[in-house]
Amino acid sequence: MTAKVITVTSGKGGVGKTTTVANIAVALATDGKRVVCIDGDIGLRNLDVVMGLENRIVYDIVDVIEGRCRTRQAMIRDKRLPELFLIPAAQTRDKNAVSPSDMVRLCDELRPEVDWILIDSPAGIERGFRNSIAAADKILIVTNPEMSAVRDADRVIGLLEAEEKAAPSLIINRLNQNMVKRGDMLSVDDVYDLLRIEVIGIVPEDENVVVASNRGAPLAMEGKTQAGQAFRHIARRLNGEIVPFMDFESLSLWDRISKLAWRK
Amino acid sequence: MSDSSLVQIKGMRDGLLVSLGDASWPVVRRALLELIEQQPAFFQGARLALDVGNLALKSMELGGLRDELSDRGINLWAILSNSPLTENTAQILGLATRISKPRPQAAQAARVIDDETALWLHKTIRSGTRIEFAGHIVVLGDVNPGAEIIAGGSIIIWGRGRGVLHAGAQGNRDAVVCALDLSPTQLRIAGEIAVTPQRRSKPLPETVRIIDGQLQAETWTQA
Numbered sequence: 001m002t003a004k005v006i007t008v009t010s011g012k013g014g015v016g017k018t019t020t021v022a023n024i025a026v027a028l029a030t031d032g033k034r035v036v037c038i039d040g041d042i043g044l045r046n047l048d049v050v051m052g053l054e055n056r057i058v059y060d061i062v063d064v065i066e067g068r069c070r071t072r073q074a075m076i077r078d079k080r081l082p083e084l085f086l087i088p089a090a091q092t093r094d095k096n097a098v099s100p101s102d103m104v105r106l107c108d109e110l111r112p113e114v115d116w117i118l119i120d121s122p123a124g125i126e127r128g129f130r131n132s133i134a135a136a137d138k139i140l141i142v143t144n145p146e147m148s149a150v151r152d153a154d155r156v157i158g159l160l161e162a163e164e165k166a167a168p169s170l171i172i173n174r175l176n177q178n179m180v181k182r183g184d185m186l187s188v189d190d191v192y193d194l195l196r197i198e199v200i201g202i203v204p205e206d207e208n209v210v211v212a213s214n215r216g217a218p219l220a221m222e223g224k225t226q227a228g229q230a231f232r233h234i235a236r237r238l239n240g241e242i243v244p245f246m247d248f249e250s251l252s253l254w255d256r257i258s259k260l261a262w263r264k
Numbered sequence: 265m266s267d268s269s270l271v272q273i274k275g276m277r278d279g280l281l282v283s284l285g286d287a288s289w290p291v292v293r294r295a296l297l298e299l300i301e302q303q304p305a306f307f308q309g310a311r312l313a314l315d316v317g318n319l320a321l322k323s324m325e326l327g328g329l330r331d332e333l334s335d336r337g338i339n340l341w342a343i344l345s346n347s348p349l350t351e352n353t354a355q356i357l358g359l360a361t362r363i364s365k366p367r368p369q370a371a372q373a374a375r376v377i378d379d380e381t382a383l384w385l386h387k388t389i390r391s392g393t394r395i396e397f398a399g400h401i402v403v404l405g406d407v408n409p410g411a412e413i414i415a416g417g418s419i420i421i422w423g424r425g426r427g428v429l430h431a432g433a434q435g436n437r438d439a440v441v442c443a444l445d446l447s448p449t450q451l452r453i454a455g456e457i458a459v460t461p462q463r464r465s466k467p468l469p470e471t472v473r474i475i476d477g478q479l480q481a482e483t484w485t486q487a
């Protein structure tokens with residue numbers, strides 16, 4: 001096994017990076033893949049909360065890097081999905097406790113043992129961001145269909161181009177089809193028009209996401225929510241499958257063709 | 265050549281200025297890192313401006329050094345260079361290319377660029393990127409909001425011009441700005457500033473120039 005390292009980043013905070021990492025990880029692990037999530041947000045960790053593993057943290061990423069434990073010991077196994085692991089961030093340290101080369105070493109150590117390594121990047125474009133992208137084979141940029149988030153995504157894409165990383169892919173999160181319809185929200189086409197990178201997923205706004213993250217059980221784990229399904233589709237696309245976008249996902253296209261009233 | 269002549273360090277008001285001697289990048293880079301290894305306490309937490317002389321550096325090289333320095337607790341904030349490529353790289357990485365006093369050589373270099381010289385950019389110019397060039401600038405691609413294009417001469421954009429566009433930055437009032445879709449955050453030619461009017465339904469190619477002391481836009485159409 002040689003793992004592929006995927007980093008999820010955004011520039012702007014609060015767009016859904018952590019939710020995205022948790023859900024894609026769950027979807028990949030449900031598919032029988034061996035997945036390790038790494039929380040790169042040292043000092044403001046919350047991937048453990050969203051994944052419902054908070055109370056099982058003994059060692060964290062800084063302990064691994066500073067040699068206080070073996071990597072294995074810091075990997076928390078999810079009881080619901082035995083192939084899913086989390087390496088949590090330290091809460092009492094800051095971004096400078098880890099360097100980009102530490103991340104590369106950690107990922108290289110994990111690579112032979114797992115299929116996927118997912119890194120949850122902190123918001124911003126400083127040290128934590130650079131740590132998170134250092135080892136990445138593939139970068140996913142999460143944005144919301146609003147101007148400030150799209151601007152920040154554009155900035156991040158520019159930085160990745162400057163670092164000569166492979167072209168990132170885009171996830172448009174929290175799309176509200178009714179607002180787009182009314183012209184109150186940027187459409188998928190508007191976002192693509194500005195950023196011009198491959199769109200790998202479109203996730204609708206869904207109240208269940210908040211409920212799931214409070215319960216510590218990512219949506220992709222069960223049920224038929226649209227958001228959960230959208231995340232499962234992203235995971236399949238990462239696996240190289242060609243999955244058509246769902247109806248709500250391609251609203252604008254659908255709209256143009258049909259010119260009919262919106263139907264549920 | 266000994267290391268001490270390859271790396272020269274001066275204290276400035278707001279950090280250290282390190283000048284690298286005349287040698288290849290791997291050599292000066294190693295010399296710098298060795299010097300830092302020898303005196304880690306001196307460099308710990310320092311703000312560093314680096315003068316790389318004539319070396320033409322790509323982002324892999326500069327970005328790599330920045331990361332290595334940050335591993336050692338050193339904050340690289342500025343790159344001074346005589347090479348436009350290196351300056352461009354530094355700007356893309358978000359590093360300053362001037363410290364408080366502009367270097368006289370750089371100003372001279374700007375002046376020798378004649379009216380026929382243009383910078384060719386075949387890519388999307390994204391937010392946070394600042395492109396400065398003493399001649400003309402030609403962009404084959406979009407200039408996104410949050411990007412800045414500053415030209416001594418004219419600016420031609422085969423795409424959408426949506427960032428800050430400043431033509432004739434050194435006072436050339438004959439400079440023009442044209443784009444397939446011109447809706448910049450702000451447009452300047454020499455000292456004149458314009459704010460984009462309300463967006464029309466369908467964008468048309470436009471040229472903006474100074475006419476009678478005012479910025480005026482003309483659509484490029486064939487009647």
